[in-house]
Amino acid sequence: MGETINVTVWNEYRHEKEHEEVRKLYPHGIHRVIADYLNSQEGIKADTATLDEPEHGLTEEVLSRTDVLIWWGHMAHDQVEDAVVDRVQKRVLEGMGLIVLHSGHFSKIFRRILGTNCSLKWREEAEKERLWNLAPTHPITRGIGEYIELPNTEMYGERFDIPEPDRLIFVSWFEGGEVFRSGCVWERGHGRIFYFRPGHETYPIFYNEQIMTVITNAARWAHTGMTLPDNCPNSKPLEKLSPKSVDFGSAGVVQSREDIG
Numbered sequence: 001m002g003e004t005i006n007v008t009v010w011n012e013y014r015h016e017k018e019h020e021e022v023r024k025l026y027p028h029g030i031h032r033v034i035a036d037y038l039n040s041q042e043g044i045k046a047d048t049a050t051l052d053e054p055e056h057g058l059t060e061e062v063l064s065r066t067d068v069l070i071w072w073g074h075m076a077h078d079q080v081e082d083a084v085v086d087r088v089q090k091r092v093l094e095g096m097g098l099i100v101l102h103s104g105h106f107s108k109i110f111r112r113i114l115g116t117n118c119s120l121k122w123r124e125e126a127e128k129e130r131l132w133n134l135a136p137t138h139p140i141t142r143g144i145g146e147y148i149e150l151p152n153t154e155m156y157g158e159r160f161d162i163p164e165p166d167r168l169i170f171v172s173w174f175e176g177g178e179v180f181r182s183g184c185v186w187e188r189g190h191g192r193i194f195y196f197r198p199g200h201e202t203y204p205i206f207y208n209e210q211i212m213t214v215i216t217n218a219a220r221w222a223h224t225g226m227t228l229p230d231n232c233p234n235s236k237p238l239e240k241l242s243p244k245s246v247d248f249g250s251a252g253v254v255q256s257r258e259d260i261g
């Protein structure tokens with residue numbers, strides 16, 4: 001295999017501390033379950049970061065060695081410091097991958113980088129979801145069949161207020177009748193972004209082998225292998241330019257009455 005992909009799994013890590021039913025499912029946090037799975041995969045090294053760490057665990061140093069950032073948040077989006085959002089956005093534009101999960105649709109970073117409200121319909125009735133694989137040759141769906149079926153999920157329904165995705169990877173059908181664009185990719189600057197819908201905290205979604213396969217595939221896909229700092233240079237011509245007879249350029253505009261003749 002090639003170089004190691006360094007993934008940082010960021011989790012708000014509040015539900016697991018405050019709600020007994022979530023703690024039972026994820027006693028060490030959602031981030032721990034995702035990172036442990038990724039660390040069992042060839043060529044991936046995953047670390048974690050959480051909201052209550054200094055700078056939310058996303059210091060310049062951590063971000064500079066992160067190839068792909070995974071984001072789960074829900075009840076404390078507004079507690080994420082804008083300075084950290086700025087820092088993450090800058091890194092994405094330079095080429096860091098970003099995978100946003102489930103309720104991360106309302107995170108500051110997701111809304112910032114896409115530029116829309118990212119609102120949707122929702123309902124928590126433990127209904128069935130079928131995620132249809134629309135892109136069977138895309139790297140993100142490698143090893144996934146025609147669909148993924150989840151027996152119990154929270155419903156997310158259209159309209160999902162996102163910019164048109166560069167490519168739609170999954171569309172979900174829900175038992176209650178709604179549909180949803182559950183797997184979407186975009187590029188912003190040099191960075192690749194994947195939104196993946198499943199992941200409600202009261203269901204064992206991140207123990208599902210197919211869901212974790214998609215997240216692993218997405219981490220590999222989002223890894224560009226390079227980052228390019230932004231710059232906007234004044235540029236010398238590559239060829240010798242011919243002398244020009246005007247100081248300011250004319251664009252074919254008539255200069256005076258005499259020019260008309």
Ligand code: ZN
Nearest residue numbers: 103154200201
């Ligand atoms: Zn949820």
